[in-house]
């Protein structure tokens with residue numbers, strides 16, 4: 001089976017006061033009985049890839065989703081962003097995001113949510129930026145595509161957030177993506193996610209492409225800023241140690257099912 005770490009023992013040392021405060025607040029995200037299927041072609045039956053998933057994330061809470069490769073973690077994340085490919089469908093269940101049902105949302109409504117209310121950080125941080133446009137310009141454009149904000153104000157906000165993720169803001173603002181290290185790019189992606197003050201951040205293996213130390217620093221930064229902003233985070237990783245160190249609750253997936261959870 002997927003782990004040798006004593007998950008239950010780890011969870012007994014959680015801060016009880018924080019748990020009780022979390023339980024009092026309304027969920028940001030509620031996933032209820034969610035199943036995702038591969039649509040059968042040529043008369044074949046649909047194949048279920050993720051089965052009856054349930055979890056809830058409240059403001060200020062970080063939920064870890066772990067599991068071996070192919071267990072269904074990324075598919076679970078894609079549904080929150082309306083990014084399931086056409087060959088796949090939600091065959092059962094419901095996803096409530098701040099009281100709104102996501103499974104029936106139109107692509108136009110998803111576009112409004114994505115990046116702004118639901119931010120995301122991906123493993124492939126290079127894909128977060130267009131290669132031949134400076135980072136600052138891209139972040140300003142991202143801000144102005146969601147909010148009516150003057151260019152000077154957008155620039156101030158971008159510089160502020162680059163500083164908050166511990167980057168030399170002016171230099172990074174004027175740099176092209178290829179002029180930055182992997183860690184710097186992932187920090188700039190984090191700035192781009194947090195500058196919208198999102199209610200939920202989905203971080204899908206955000207450190208896999210980084211060296212161990214840089215990855216640790218990025219996750220610590222994410223955890224610190226998340227607490228400060230009181231936003232919810234769904235952190236996907238196959239590294240249980242990363243998750244156990246930072247998350248408030250956790251689900252471990254195996255073959256499309258939740259195999260263990262303390263949520």
Ligand SMILES: Nc1ncnc2c1ncn2[C@@H]1O[C@H](COP(=O)(O)OP(=O)(O)OP(=O)(O)O)[C@@H](O)[C@H]1O
Pocket residue numbers: 038049067068069070071072073074075076085087088238
């Ligand atoms: N577009 C698709 N068409 C058909 N099957 C798919 C598609 N996307 C994912 N799958 C299948 O769904 C299952 C879950 O995939 P998913 O990408 O969610 O796994 P994962 O847990 O995120 O893995 P990894 O850690 O390697 O990213 C796998 O069996 C995968 O082959």
